[in-house]
Amino acid sequence: xxxxxxxxxxxxxINLAIDAGADHLILEDSKLSVRSYADDYTVPGxxxxxxxxxxxxxxxxxxxxxxxxxxxxxxxxxxxxxxAVASINQAEIPCIRVQDPGVAVYLRDKFSGSFHLATETGxxxxxxxxxxxxxxxxxxxxxxxxxxxxxxxxxxxKASTGCELxxxxxxxxxxxxxxxxxxxxxEVDKRDLNGSADELPHMRQRIADVEGRxxxxxxxxxxxxxxxxxxxxxxxxxxxxxxxxxxxxxxxGRGESVEYLAExxxxxxxxxxxxxxxxxxxxxxxxxxxxxxPGFFIANNTxxxxxxxxxxxxxxxxxxxVMDNVxxxxxxxxxxxxxxxxxxxxxxxEGKNKRMHIHHMYDLAGNEIESCDPGQLAKINWxxxxxADCILTxxxxx
Amino acid sequence: xxxxxxPELLAPAGCMQRLRTAFAFGADAVYIGGTKFSxxxxxxxxxxxxxxxxxxxxxxxxxxxxVTVNVYPLxxxxxxxxxxxxxxxxxxxDALIISDLGVMRLAKEHTSIPLHVxxxxxxxxxxxxxxxxxxxxxxxVVGRELSLDECQEIRQHSDIxxxxxxxxxxxxxxxxxxxxxxxxxGRDSNRGGCVQTCRYVFDVHDPDTDAVDxxxxxxxxxxxxxxxxxxxxxxxxxxxxxxxxxMKSELYVATVVGAYRRALDAVFDQLQNGKEASxxxxxEMREIERMSNRQFTTGSLEERAFASSINYDFxxxxxxxxxxxxxxxxxxxxxxxxxxxxxxxxxxxxxFVTPSGVSTEIRLENMADVNGNGLxxxxxxxxxxxxxxxxVSPLSVMRLRLTEAVCT
Ligand code: SF4
Numbered sequence: 001x002x003x004x005x006x007x008x009x010x011x012x013x014i015n016l017a018i019d020a021g022a023d024h025l026i027l028e029d030s031k032l033s034v035r036s037y038a039d040d041y042t043v044p045g046x047x048x049x050x051x052x053x054x055x056x057x058x059x060x061x062x063x064x065x066x067x068x069x070x071x072x073x074x075x076x077x078x079x080x081x082x083x084a085v086a087s088i089n090q091a092e093i094p095c096i097r098v099q100d101p102g103v104a105v106y107l108r109d110k111f112s113g114s115f116h117l118a119t120e121t122g123x124x125x126x127x128x129x130x131x132x133x134x135x136x137x138x139x140x141x142x143x144x145x146x147x148x149x150x151x152x153x154x155x156x157x158k159a160s161t162g163c164e165l166x167x168x169x170x171x172x173x174x175x176x177x178x179x180x181x182x183x184x185x186x187e188v189d190k191r192d193l194n195g196s197a198d199e200l201p202h203m204r205q206r207i208a209d210v211e212g213r214x215x216x217x218x219x220x221x222x223x224x225x226x227x228x229x230x231x232x233x234x235x236x237x238x239x240x241x242x243x244x245x246x247x248x249x250x251x252x253g254r255g256e257s258v259e260y261l262a263e264x265x266x267x268x269x270x271x272x273x274x275x276x277x278x279x280x281x282x283x284x285x286x287x288x289x290x291x292x293x294p295g296f297f298i299a300n301n302t303x304x305x306x307x308x309x310x311x312x313x314x315x316x317x318x319x320x321x322v323m324d325n326v327x328x329x330x331x332x333x334x335x336x337x338x339x340x341x342x343x344x345x346x347x348x349x350e351g352k353n354k355r356m357h358i359h360h361m362y363d364l365a366g367n368e369i370e371s372c373d374p375g376q377l378a379k380i381n382w383x384x385x386x387x388a389d390c391i392l393t394x395x396x397x398x
Numbered sequence: 399x400x401x402x403x404x405p406e407l408l409a410p411a412g413c414m415q416r417l418r419t420a421f422a423f424g425a426d427a428v429y430i431g432g433t434k435f436s437x438x439x440x441x442x443x444x445x446x447x448x449x450x451x452x453x454x455x456x457x458x459x460x461x462x463x464x465v466t467v468n469v470y471p472l473x474x475x476x477x478x479x480x481x482x483x484x485x486x487x488x489x490x491x492d493a494l495i496i497s498d499l500g501v502m503r504l505a506k507e508h509t510s511i512p513l514h515v516x517x518x519x520x521x522x523x524x525x526x527x528x529x530x531x532x533x534x535x536x537x538x539v540v541g542r543e544l545s546l547d548e549c550q551e552i553r554q555h556s557d558i559x560x561x562x563x564x565x566x567x568x569x570x571x572x573x574x575x576x577x578x579x580x581x582x583x584g585r586d587s588n589r590g591g592c593v594q595t596c597r598y599v600f601d602v603h604d605p606d607t608d609a610v611d612x613x614x615x616x617x618x619x620x621x622x623x624x625x626x627x628x629x630x631x632x633x634x635x636x637x638x639x640x641x642x643x644x645m646k647s648e649l650y651v652a653t654v655v656g657a658y659r660r661a662l663d664a665v666f667d668q669l670q671n672g673k674e675a676s677x678x679x680x681x682e683m684r685e686i687e688r689m690s691n692r693q694f695t696t697g698s699l700e701e702r703a704f705a706s707s708i709n710y711d712f713x714x715x716x717x718x719x720x721x722x723x724x725x726x727x728x729x730x731x732x733x734x735x736x737x738x739x740x741x742x743x744x745x746x747x748x749x750f751v752t753p754s755g756v757s758t759e760i761r762l763e764n765m766a767d768v769n770g771n772g773l774x775x776x777x778x779x780x781x782x783x784x785x786x787x788x789x790v791s792p793l794s795v796m797r798l799r800l801t802e803a804v805c806t
Contacts, residue, residue: 072520072522072541072543072572073522073523074522074523074543074544074548075523075524075548075551100520100522100526101526101529102521102522102523102524102525102526102527102528102529103525105525105526105528105529106523106525120575122470122497122498122574122575122588124470124471124472124473124498124500124588125470125471125472125473125475125476125498125500126473126476126500127476127499127500127501127503127504128498128499128500128501128503129500130500130503131499131500131502131503132499135533136532136533137529137532137533138529146470147577148472148577148580148586149472149473153472153473153474156473157473173581175576175577175578175580175581176570176571176575176576176577176578176596176617177571177572177575177576178570178571178572178575178576178617179543179572179698179702179703180570180619180703180704180707180708181704181705182570182616182617182708183602183616184704184705185616185704185705185707185708185710186602186612186614186616186705186708186710188704188705189705189706189708189710190612190614190710196702196704197702197704198702204605205605206602206603206604206605206611207602207603207604207605207608208600208601208602208603208616209600209601209602209603209610210582210595210598210600211582211598213582214603216605217602223572224617226578226617228581229581296580300472301584302580302584302585302586302589302591316445317447318445318447318448323726323737323781324737324767324768324779324780324781325780326767326768326769326771329769330768330769332768332781334726336414336447336448336451364726364727364729364735364768365727365729365732374451375418375455377726377727377735379768379769388779388780389779
C-alpha cells in the first residue's frame with residue numbers, strides 16, 4: 001500500500017488530512033520545523049506533539065505519525081532538541097524526520113524509533129541512498145528523494161534496492177533557503193523594523209517577480225525560503241508514479257489552504273484506482289495559487305550541454321598555449337610539455353583545427369633556442385590563423 | 399604559553415597560472431577542479447595531465463593540492479564516477495573535497511586519498527562532524543553559518559580537522575541547499591551550473607494587492623572578509639582558512655592570498671613569540687577593497703548574519719583598480735614582459751604588486767610589443783614589453799588605477 005504523507009501543525013490540519021485520506025502525518029512545531037507556518041516560536045516546550053498525536057489517534061487509531069525536526073541545528077539548539085524528544089517519546093511518536101544527519105546522531109540514544117531523511121539532504125543517487133540506509137553510525141529507515149529524480153531513474157533505482165523511498169508528488173517546491181532573514185533584513189535596513197534575526201516574528205508570504213515569473217518568498221526566524229513559480233503536480237502522471245514502487249507519496253500543503261491540500265489527497269487517492277481525470281485536475285488547479293508542472297519527474301536535462309564541453313577539455317591534450325600574436329612577425333607560447341621545432345596540430349578557441357610549423361624559437365630575451373621546457377615561454381615564428389588562446393594539441397607529421 | 403598552530407592558507411586555483419600565483423603569494427595549499435564532478439564548471443579546470451603537473455609543482459614546493467569532487471551527482475552521472483576516482487587515485491592529490499555521501503562511499507572504495515567534507519554538506523555542530531569523521535573524513539569545511547565560537551566547540555568535541563571560509567563571494571543560501579538555477583535556467587547549482595539568480599533585483603509584491611512593495615537585490619550577499627579576525631582563527635585552532643574564488647583573476651588571488659599570508663605570519667609570530675605585529679591589517683583590507691567587490695561582511699563568523707550582510711542597494715561591483723596584467727618574464731636591467739588583461743595606453747597610472755608584498759607605482763611609457771616595437775595602446779591578451787622596474791619579479795601582478803572608482 002502506498003502511504004499518503006502530509007504535514008500537520010494543528011488539530012484543524014489533522015481533521016482535514018485524515019478526512020481526506022492521509023495515512024501518515026508529520027507533526028510540526030515551528031521551533032524545529034523550518035518551513036512550518038505554525039507560530040509556536042514563543043510557546044515554551046513541545047507539549048504540542050503530545051496533544052496533536054492524541055488528537056490524531058482519536059480520529060484514526062492506526063494513523064502513522066512522525067515529528068519534524070528538519071532544522072539545521074547549531075549547538076545552541078541542543079536544549080530544544082532535548083525538550084522536543086522528551087515530548088516525542090511521551091507522545092509515542094515512532095519516527096523523526098531530520099535533514100541534518102547529526103541530529104539523528106545526537107538523538108539516537110534518547111529516541112528508540114526510526115529516522116527519516118528529508119528531501120533537502122540532497123538524496124540524489126543510489127550510492128548515497130544506500131549509504132544512508134546501511135549507515136554504520138545511524139541508519140535512516142526512509143529517505144525522501146530530492147525533486148531532481150526522474151520517473152525512469154526512480155523506477156530503475158527501486159528495482160535494485162530495498163531502500164524505503166518517499167517522494168513529493170504535489171505542492172510547492174522549495175528552491176532555496178538560507179538562515180539569513182532576507183525580507184526581515186530589508187525591513188530592518190530600509191524601514192523602521194527593529195530586532196534581531198532570532199527575535200523578529202515570521203513575515204507574511206510575499207511574491208518575487210523575477211523575469212516575469214512569480215516566486216513565493218517566506219521569511220521566519222529560521223531564515224528565508226524561496227519556492228518555485230509553479231506547484232509540482234504528478235497527478236497526470238500517476239501511472240508512471242505507481243511504477244516507481246515508492247513506499248510513500250508526500251503532499252506538501254504548507255502555506256496553502258487546507259482545502260487545497262485535502263482536495264489533492266482525495267484526488268490522488270481516487271486516481272490510484274480510477275486513473276487521473278481531467279475534471280478533477282481542473283478542480284484541483286482552481287484551488288491552487290500557481291500552475292501545475294511535473295518538475296523534473298518526466299525529464300531532467302540540466303547541464304547536458306556543459307558536460308559535453310567538460311568532456312572535450314578532459315580529452316584534449318594541451319602541449320602549449322599561445323599567449324601572444326604580433327601579426328606577421330611572431331607568436332609567444334607557454335609550454336606545458338617540452339616543445340621543440342617541428343609540426344603541430346592547433347585548436348582554436350572556436351574549436352577549429354589548424355596546423356603550424358615551428359621553425360624558429362627564441363627565449364623572451366631574444367636568444368635562439370631549440371626547445372622550450374614546461375612552464376617556460378618561447379617566441380616562435382608567426383603562423384596565419386593562430387592567435388592568443390589557441391592551444392597546441394599534438395605533434396604531427398610534416 | 400599556549401601552543402598555537404598556524405592555520406593552513408588554502409587558495410582557489412581555477413587554472414595553472416592562478417595556481418602558480420597562489421603559491422608565489424604564499425598559499426600553503428590550493429584547491430582545484432577536475433573536468434568532471436566539480437562545482438565550478440565555468441572555471442578552466444584541470445584535465446588529468448594538468449592536474450599531474452599542478453601536483454608535481456606543489457609537491458616540489460612543499461605545498462598541497464586538493465581536488466574538488468563536490469557535486470551532488472544525479473544517478474545518471476554515477477556510472478562515470480568510479481573510473482574518474484581511480485584516475486584521481488593514480489594522480490595522487492592530497493585530498494578530495496566531497497559533499498555527497500554516495501561520492502564518499504565510492505571514493506572510499508576506489509581511492510586511498512584523504513577526504514575533506516565540503517561546506518556544501520552544512521556541518522554546523524560536533525555531532526555531524528563526528529558522524530563524517532566516523533565515516534572516514536579527515537577534515538570538514540564547516541557551513542558558512544557557523545561562528546568562530548561554534549568552530550571552537552567543534553574543535554573541543556571532535557578529533558577532525560576544521561576548515562572555514564575566510565574570504566570571498568558568498569552563496570546567500572545554505573550551501574548545497576539552493577536549486578534556483580535548476581528551475582530558472584536549466585543549470586544545476588549542485589552540479590556546477592549555478593547562474594547566480596540570487597544576484598538579481600527582485601520586485602517584491604504584496605500577494606493580496608499584487609502591488610510592488612519594493613524592488614531590491616534582496617538575496618545579494620556582500621562578500622566575506624575576515625582579515626581582522628585572523629587572531630581569533632589562530633586562537634580557536636582552525637586548521638585551514640579557505641579563500642573562495644576559482645573563477646576569479648590572478649589579481650584577486652595574488653592580493654587576497656598575499657594579504658592573508660602576511661596577516662597570518664605576523665599575528666602568529668606575535669602570539670607565539672611575543673613579537674610586535676608587523677602587519678597593518680587595515681591597510682591590507684584597503685588593498686583588497688581596491689579590487690572588484692560587493693562590499694564586505696564578516697558573514698556569520700562573529701554573529702548570525704542578518705541585514706548588514708546583504709547589499710540591498712547594490713549599485714554594481716565596486717573597484718578603484720583593474721587587473722592590468724601579470725609579469726611573465728623579467729629580463730634583468732632590461733625589460734618586463736607582462737601578459738595584458740585590460741586595455742592599456744601610454745600614460746596610464748599602474749602599480750606592480752610583488753609576491754613579497756612590495757607595491758611599485760609606474761606611469762606607462764616606452765610601451766612595446768614582445769619584439770620591442772613601440773606602441774601607444776595595447777589590447778588585452780597580448781604581451782607587453784615595459785622597461786625594467788627594480789624589485790618586480792615574475793608573477794607580480796599589475797594594477798591599473800582607474801581615474802575614478804567605478805561600479806560595473
Ligand atoms: S543562486 Fe545564489 S544562493 Fe543559489 S547556489 Fe547560486 S550563488 Fe548560491
